[in-house]
Amino acid sequence: MKITSIELNVIEMPLKDPFLTHLGAVNIREGIIIKITNSDGVSGYGEGVAFSTPWYTEETVKTSLHMLTDFLIPILQKNPIDHPSQASRLFSSLRRNNMAKAAIETALWDLYAKSHSQPLSKTLGGTRSAIPAGVVVATDSATKALAQIDQYLQEGYQRVKVKINPKQDYSFLSEIRRFFPDLPLMADANSAYKLTDLERIKALDDFNLLMIEQPLAYDDILEHSFLQKEIKTPICLDESICSYDDALKAIEFGCCKVINIKVGRVGGLYEAKRIHDYCFEQGVPVWCGGMIEFGISRAHNIALASLPGFSIPGDISSSNRFWEEDIITPEVNVQNGLVAVPTSPGIGFKLNKKRLQEVLQWKETIVF
Ligand SMILES: [Mg+2]
Known part of the structure; x- marks a missing residue:
């Protein structure tokens, strides 16, 4: 994988509707789009999914850029690799900062798959040709949630996830179940x-x-x-879960x-x-x-979700769930409740360069 350059693009886009959790609202999404080019002129893409503030994990867009420019990219400059799994081992010399690591590691997978003229889903061992789509409803009232659920069901989504907290749980879920008993x-x-x-x-077992x-x-x-021992609902x-070891402990300890x-x-x-392979062996679905992501991360998710253990519809929704216009072409589109797994090389989506330019905030190219 003879890398010749790595391009970092920080972009910013407003969401169509605010995404609300008890931890706060996301109205505008920043992200990092990474392009890695090799000596044959082939480019792979990755996306940094840390948020602007550390509400979900400790990472942010700024900490990711610091890790990428000061540590992760220099590691790749000093240590040529043949396969993306080697990057993962090299990066393990740095503690955590998983989203920064994933941003560059996923770009390497796309580059590797494209260099071998193979869809990324096949490179990873995927077996599905289409993935059942689910959607997240993250709003602060049952009325809004009901209207959104109705709309998403019309669009064909197969599973709905709602955000709950002690101020919005039992009566909120009762209202949803009143209108959608079998959803x-x-x-x-x-x-x-x-x-x-x-x-x-425990009371939520009713739903x-x-x-x-x-x-x-x-x-x-x-x-x-x-x-988990006290409630019927699966946790x-x-x-x-930030690593394979975390998954192992969580399953072993029930x-x-x-x-x-x-x-x-x-x-x-x-x-x-x-993590998938271990859970599959253990019979854990x-x-x-999702991370309120742009199209590059969404494309990587589709490739991953084509693996056989992904038996439950995930948060893989259409590009238009969050964005007026995504940064990939074609956009991700749910049809009859399914997202098709691309069959063209790599992630199977192209960067929409015009859209990237429109939402670009900052850019740096590191030449190897
Ligand atoms: Mg969650």
């Missing part, structure tokens, strides 16, 4: 509860949820294992029955695949989580 529905708490809220969480995602602390393993861990795999949170596709 495949799940609830994400983003760590809004404590173990002392046990009775409150036949597919799962409850990350009810307790973002870095907890232990208390989720107590909670899915998101924020707590902390969850489902895992949400996010490429950025676990440091790249190599680690995401390791996984699904691919």
Whole structure:
């Protein structure tokens, strides 16, 4: 993989509607689009999915840029690699900063797949030709949620996830279930509860949820294992799973029955695949989580979700769920509840250069 240059593009785009959780609102999304070019002139793309502020994990767009320019790119300059999995091992010399690592590691996978004229899904071992699509409803009232759910069901989405917290749970979910009794529905708490809220969480067993995602602390393993024994609803861990080792512990200790795999949170596709492979062996279903991302990250998610263990519809929605116009062409489009897995080399989507220019805030090219 003879790299000749790496281009970093910081972009910024407003969301069509604010994305609300108990941790705050996302109205404008910043992101980093990375282009790695090799000596044959082939380019691979990756996306940094850290937010502008550290509300979801400790990383931000700024910390990612610092890691990329001062540490991760210099590692690649000093250590030529033949395969993206080697990058993952080299980057393990640096603690965490998983989203910065994933931003560059995913670009290497796209470049590798394109250099071998292979779709990225095949390079990773994917078996699906289409992926069932799910969508997140992140709003602050049942009325708004009902209207959005109605719209998304008309668009063909197969699973809906809503955001909950102690101020918006039982009556909110009752209202949704009143209108949509059979909807495949799940609830994400983003760590809004404590173990002392046990009775409150137990009550949510009434709603036949597919799962409850990350009810307790973002870095907890232990208390989720107590909670899972007390409730019928399967627990899915998101924020707590930052590596293969985290997934191993969570499953061994009975902390969850489902895992949400996010490429950025676990440091790249190599680690995401390791987690998938382990869960598949253990019979633990996984699904691919979203980060309010742009099209490049969405394309990597589609390739990953083509692996056989991704048996639950993830947060893979159409580009138009968040954006007036995405930075890829064609845009991701849900049809009859499915997203087709591309068959062209690499991620199978092209960069929309005109759109990138419109939303570009800052750019730097590092020549090798
Ligand atoms: Mg989540």
